[in-house]
Amino acid sequence: MQQKFRSFGNFSTSSRQGGYQIPQGRVVARISGEPLSQEKILEGLDIDVSQEYLFLQVYEMTQDLTRLTSEIKKLKKLISEASKKIITKNIFINNLRNSEYKLLSPLSIVLESEGGCISANCYDINQYGVGDNEEEAINNLCEIIIEYFECLIEDQDKLGVLPTKHWIYLKEVISKRQ
Numbered sequence: 001m002q003q004k005f006r007s008f009g010n011f012s013t014s015s016r017q018g019g020y021q022i023p024q025g026r027v028v029a030r031i032s033g034e035p036l037s038q039e040k041i042l043e044g045l046d047i048d049v050s051q052e053y054l055f056l057q058v059y060e061m062t063q064d065l066t067r068l069t070s071e072i073k074k075l076k077k078l079i080s081e082a083s084k085k086i087i088t089k090n091i092f093i094n095n096l097r098n099s100e101y102k103l104l105s106p107l108s109i110v111l112e113s114e115g116g117c118i119s120a121n122c123y124d125i126n127q128y129g130v131g132d133n134e135e136e137a138i139n140n141l142c143e144i145i146i147e148y149f150e151c152l153i154e155d156q157d158k159l160g161v162l163p164t165k166h167w168i169y170l171k172e173v174i175s176k177r178q
Helices: 008-010 038-042 048-084 134-154 162-171
Strands: 027-031 034-038 089-092 102-104 107-114 117-122 127-131 173-177
Touching: 027 173, 127 134, 127 162, 134 162, 162 173
Parallel strands: none
Antiparallel strands: 027 034, 089 107, 102 173, 107 117, 117 127
């Protein structure tokens, strides 16, 4: 026969071996603005040991959920603050700042500034350059584009799907100077 308990206190001091004890006074609910502790919730209820154990598990999960909800709110706030610090600007470049190669049409570049570092991104080919200012970032990107273009030329017979798409695009916008 399962033992019945009328309150939390009876449960934690019961003669049943291996009894569970829940920290007293922790708030788990509010009804009409009045905080309810575990003890108040269980007070006056006739529940058996297995029900009490289930209550303990639900209570612990509720506490975990409350903590996780709080952490999610903090993370959302941090993400929001961080996204405000990133400044973006779209530009087009008309040359690669190189004596061997020229652009046949402008390349779309996205400049992003965060924490004093500037990145120049060419999302059409998934390449980027970085620098302390916009000019350095763009120059770095141009060097990387040329290196990437030369690698694609060398390996054009062995390219995967994405590099093949980049190769098709770049050979339309870059040519060797005569």
